[in-house]
Amino acid sequence: MTAIEENLSSIQIDDDDPAFLLDRQEDNVSTFVAATNGLSAAQAPPWLRTPLITARSFIDDVIYRLEPPLAGGRFGHIMLVPNNHQQHTAAAATLITLQHDEFLQDAMRLALLTLPVVKNVVRYFAFTAHLADSRVQKVRLNNLPPSPRNGRPMRQLFI
Numbered sequence: 001m002t003a004i005e006e007n008l009s010s011i012q013i014d015d016d017d018p019a020f021l022l023d024r025q026e027d028n029v030s031t032f033v034a035a036t037n038g039l040s041a042a043q044a045p046p047w048l049r050t051p052l053i054t055a056r057s058f059i060d061d062v063i064y065r066l067e068p069p070l071a072g073g074r075f076g077h078i079m080l081v082p083n084n085h086q087q088h089t090a091a092a093a094t095l096i097t098l099q100h101d102e103f104l105q106d107a108m109r110l111a112l113l114t115l116p117v118v119k120n121v122v123r124y125f126a127f128t129a130h131l132a133d134s135r136v137q138k139v140r141l142n143n144l145p146p147s148p149r150n151g152r153p154m155r156q157l158f159i
Helices: 003-008 026-037 055-066 085-098 102-114
Strands: 019-024 126-131
Touching: 019 026, 019 055, 019 085, 026 055, 026 102, 055 085, 085 126
Parallel strands: none
Antiparallel strands: 019 126
8 A cells, every 4th residue: 555545545535525636757856956956046936945945845845835724734745635626726726826936937947958858748847636536546637727928838837
């Protein structure tokens, strides 16, 4: 039994109380963090711990932005549970808002220069998903929509 499955067995997850998951892409996170550290810390958003950002500190900072009352609770760096629909929607909206930050967009632009595009698939920092069943096999991607930024497509960190 995985740690996620063990945690899911101890809480109620259903259509009214879905889990919100972040599946970070380790190589992409490392490349993104290296890019953030190449930028001026003075330009970083106030919620981001600087000057030296690590993969762990960045993930912690993102998850911290999603914690209660915004989301139901936290299980490590991967899941916020359980959530009512309003919390689930707020978590997705917060991630969309975070990725609009100029500093994060600059870091993503730099990271994308070194991340390979495989089969025409652009790399992301993390996939988001929801789960309305205690069986982790039932996870469904959220597919957060890309939103325009200043009339141009935005580089998505979270999908």
